[in-house]
């Protein structure tokens with residue numbers, strides 16, 4: 206059991222920042238929560254422990270409007286601030302919804318920087334609903350592939366899988382609130398595993414060894430915990 210593992214959770218873009226807000230509501234004292242966005246109003250409204258407004262390209266703080274290349278440039282321009290915020294931890298969880306510009310473009314840069322600080326870096330990324338624009342699905346695929354290249358492991362949570370559970374009659378706001386809850390529960394479970402609180406015999410170095418492989422895992426409707434437990438069983 207290792208309760209000393211230093212953990213940071215970084216939410217990127219609208220979806221990532223919402224998950225961070227949810228994590229704050231559900232509380233955990235040992236974890237630093239960081240919100241990163243090109244949408245400065247979203248950042249200013251966030252009660253994350255650390256808030257980073259991405260700037261560098263003329264997007265006027267209004268989000269990237271679906272342009273991952275702009276967000277990537279902004280994240281590179283803010284690399285020093287990101288590095289400083291991300292340093293000093295053992296495990297970085299990088300959370301983003303793939304399909305928009307900020308999560309898809311900036312999360313891979315944030316993951317790379319987190320890895321450079323020496324932290325084990327795990328991406329937690331949602332993929333869009335099939336009803337979302339075709340362009341969003343293409344942007345998501347590309348963003349995901351970049352994130353997989355930058356993080357030690359990426360846990361993919363397809364929105365479509367949750368829709369299969371909630372049914373299609375649910376409103377979009379309720380649906381994404383449910384998605385936030387699933388992600389939030391999965392993240393706390395993962396932190397429980399990483400800090401050794403569950404199961405008790407798994408040490409943080411063990412978690413580190415398992416996720417060092419740089420693989421991609423599908424979360425699906427059973428949530429993230431099953432995936433994590435799967436990794437432990439495999440090893």
Ligand SMILES: Nc1nc2c(ncn2[C@@H]2O[C@H](COP(=O)(O)OP(=O)(O)OP(=O)(O)O)[C@@H](O)[C@H]2O)c(=O)[nH]1
Nearest residue numbers: 218219220268269271302304305306307308333381
């Ligand atoms: N969990 C969750 N996912 C969301 C939410 N809103 C949208 N998404 C999903 O996340 C994807 C990315 O959306 P956003 O996070 O809003 O986009 P962004 O990264 O801020 O990108 P830009 O606004 O284009 O700069 C969408 O295509 C949806 O699939 C939300 O409130 N919660």
Ligand SMILES: [Mg+2]
Nearest residue numbers: 218219244268
């Ligand atoms: Mg946005």
